[in-house]
Amino acid sequence: MRFTILRLLKPSELGMFHEYRRQGKERAKQRAINFDWDVVDTVFPSAEDQDTISINCRRLEDEHTVVEVASWLKRQHRNWRFEGDCPTSPFYKFVDPGVLFAMVVDASITPANASWVVIPADHPARSSILGHGESARLGKSAMIALYGDEGQHCQAVLSDHFPQLFKEAETVSMTSQKEYDDNHNDDDAAPDPLGLFKILARAGHSLPSAVADLVDNSLSHGAREIDITFPNPNVGGRWMCIRDDGTGMTPSGLRNAMKIGHQREYDNGDLGKFGYGLKGAAWSQADRLTVVSKAAGNQSTTFTWDKEHLAKTRRWALLNDPVALEHASAVDIGDSGTAVLLTQMRPSMEPARGKADSPYAQELAAIRSHLELVFHRYLEGKARGREKVVIRLNDEVLRANNPMGHPLTKEYDQHRIELPSSGPDKTPALYVRAYVTPNEAEFDEYIKDLPPLEQRVERDRHTLNGRANDAQGLYFYRLDRLIKWGGWEDLFAKDEHTKLIRVAIDFDRLADEQLQVDISKQLVRLPFAITKPLEDLIKAPRAAARLRYNKKEKPAPVTTGGGKNVSTTGKPAPNGVVPPTTAAGGGTTVAPLAPPPAVKKEKASIRLVSSGDKPWQRKTGFKGEEVEVTPLMPTLVRLVQLIDKDAEVKAALSEFLRALENAGVPNQLTDKA
Known part of the structure; x- marks a missing residue:
């Protein structure tokens, strides 16, 4: 568990060095360096239940002398401070805000072992470390921790410039590399296992x-x-x-x-x-x-x-x-x-x-x-x-989170776009279906009866745990597995007024080559030839999304040409999907989009809950209407258990209980209790 820790020190932390105080630069009385809580949690996982972490540290007393000092990290609310050592040597007269604090720590033992150094602003080691990609996260975090090879460049720089503190990185691997090279001087060019x-x-x-x-x-x-x-x-x-x-x-x-x-x-x-x-x-x-x-x-x-x-x-x-x-x-x-x-x-x-x-x-x-x-x-x-x-x-x-699955989402007809064929019986194709999700007012109205915490959970799920604006765009499904989502692949600009539209694009293994699915199966590229047909298919739903965003009624379906429900070969479209067609003169048209289907109101369900102040309560939540049955009436609980698999009987019981509700029976039972 070897980590490289980097931090650009701030004025409040430099009082740790006596020389900084002697020069009259001190602004605060802090005698420690701040350690971010997430860095400590990463480097010392057991720190969750501790207030102090012991570290045996090696540092420079002067340019050539190394001293070892018992130090520690001490919890300060959620953050930590590196304490126990305040160097008195005039060697540290260079210390100013912005010096780079670098520590290499072995956290696998107790107490941990570490070597640290502060590097002046004009030192080549500082330039080399901050000029390398390993330091990129310092732009977002005040302190970063690099594990093992993630800090290989930093460790090499530190060992080059401060060899008395830092051992040469990867000594075992480098020796193995030489042996590997010496034994492979023939025509065998097999890949190096460690390198690969x-x-x-x-x-x-x-x-x-x-x-x-x-x-x-x-x-x-x-x-x-x-x-x-x-x-x-x-x-x-x-x-x-x-x-x-x-x-x-x-x-x-x-x-x-x-x-x-x-x-x-x-x-x-x-x-x-x-x-x-x-x-x-x-x-x-x-x-x-x-x-x-x-x-x-x-x-x-x-x-x-x-x-x-x-x-x-x-x-x-x-x-x-x-x-x-x-x-x-x-x-x-x-x-x-x-x-x-x-x-x-x-x-x-x-x-x-x-x-x-x-x-x-x-x-x-x-x-x-x-x-x-x-x-x-x-x-x-x-x-x-x-x-x-x-x-x-x-x-x-786990509970499925269908990005197009909200009951108020409006669904459009599916269309088929054929890609260049690789054989007579193998025609790769994209299946495209647009969806317009509810606007904020509709969504808030739908979840208003849920407790505040559940409302937040459902809102996060609907926005895919991000910004709603980022959830608009294309959703690529490879064999029903979502591999990439959000954004328009340069077809359109991301627009606040179209944030309600989501477009599912389904394909199978036959289309992998044309879409250039990458090795991690997370990236795809749209061929230029299909961008125009795809744009045409999406224009009408995008217009509908704008209107819904503005809380206006959806107009009649928009067409972009006189397409028919046939494939480019003139045969009926497979599986009932509507493909684009080629008009006379070579122009591409698409079939008109059908109006979205009406939203179906789901039947009430009945479920058992562990507590409540009435024998049963009817609620309207995110999943629709539900009857919650509490333990206050054991006979009703038993009845619900017996009919659990019969939806029709449960619906009948729900209506029977509704009649009792209208007569005030639940309140009467509660009063008697």
Whole structure:
């Protein structure tokens, strides 16, 4: 657990140095350097339950003399201060606001070991560190912590300029590199395992997107239940496991799956693409990947990729060590399935948002919201050719967040745009459907009866946990899995007045090449040839979105040409979709958009709740009308339990209870109680 910590010191922190005070520059009486709370939580996960963290520190007393001083971090409300050492040496006469504080700390032991230095504004080490991309987050945060290789450049600069304090970075790896080079002077140009590991680990994944890519693997193997375990890093370290009940893999199948870029036959519904997802997603977050898998009728097999082992051997050598006891229950699979275990996980480098929730709580929330959005069709049971999927995060069942699923959303007809064909029986196509979501007044009216906290939750889900303006635009679904959303791909400018429109674009594996789906399956590019037909399809819904935003009635459907409901070949459109057609003279037209369907009022539902001041209460909430039955009338509770599976009987009971409500019976029962 080696971190590089960087901070540009402020005037209030420089009273820590006696020389700064002697020069009369001191403005405050603080004798410490501020440490941001999110940095301390990242570097010292156990700090959550502590007020003081001990650190044995090495620093310069003068240009050549190194001293070791017992220091500590002390909690100050939500932030921390680095205390215990106030250098008296005149060596620090250069200290002024803006000097760079750099610390390299090993947090894996107690007390922690660290070396730190302050670097003058005109020092080449400061310029080199601040001029490198590793320091980019200093533009957003007053202090940053870089884990391991994330701070490799900083560590190299520090060891070059201050060798008495900082050891040469990557000494073991560099020795291995020389041995590797000496032994590969022939025509064998196989990739360097450690180098390729580092490249793939930087393929652009965040933690939520990496987890989603691992879930893809589970879905590709037919999983119906997926359990994600991500315990609090403050207890037992940082690790994660994604376990499923899919078909699993044989020993040879798992060995192939662990290969980088392994080529295999992908069926039409397979979410995989490059033979990269499992390794790339895992390595983007962890230095050790273990996969346990079992196909029906086979024994379970365990294989591990370990970065340290790659660095020492410089060989693509899989390990087959058994899983550590503390992780055994997480990887326990049934008759068939797969468990992907990430250990030696690197800390999150994302800056924490605010101070209301811990960084861990924010990570959990980010994973949950991301999975509920990108897999919403699977969670709803609406993915084509798939059974409904259950995904749990730390035993909590995820709830689908359909960005077009609000009951007040207006839906338009679907259209089909064909892409250049790669064969007579393989015509890639895009299926385009526009939606106009409710305006703020309509949404607020719909959720007004919910408690304030639930209102906020539903509003966050509707805006996809961001700004409503950013949620407008194109939503690309590859095999019913959302891979990119928001924005217009340069078709239109983002406009506050069109923020209510969302356009779903569905495609399958046949369109991957034309859309240039990238290796992480998060980016697509629209071919120039389809931009005009797509613009034409979206113009009418965009106009309707403006009117709804302005709280005006929607006009009659707008057409952009005299298209018919046939494909470019003149045959009826498949699956009832309406494709664009080619008019005489070569101009592209699209079929008229049908009016949106009327919003259906859902039947009242009945559910049991744990408390209440009446035997039952009728509420109108986000899901429509509900009857909440409390334990005050056990016979009614029993009746609800008996008819739980019969929707018609529940509807009849709801109407019967409504008649009693009109007669004031619930109040009479409460008064008697």
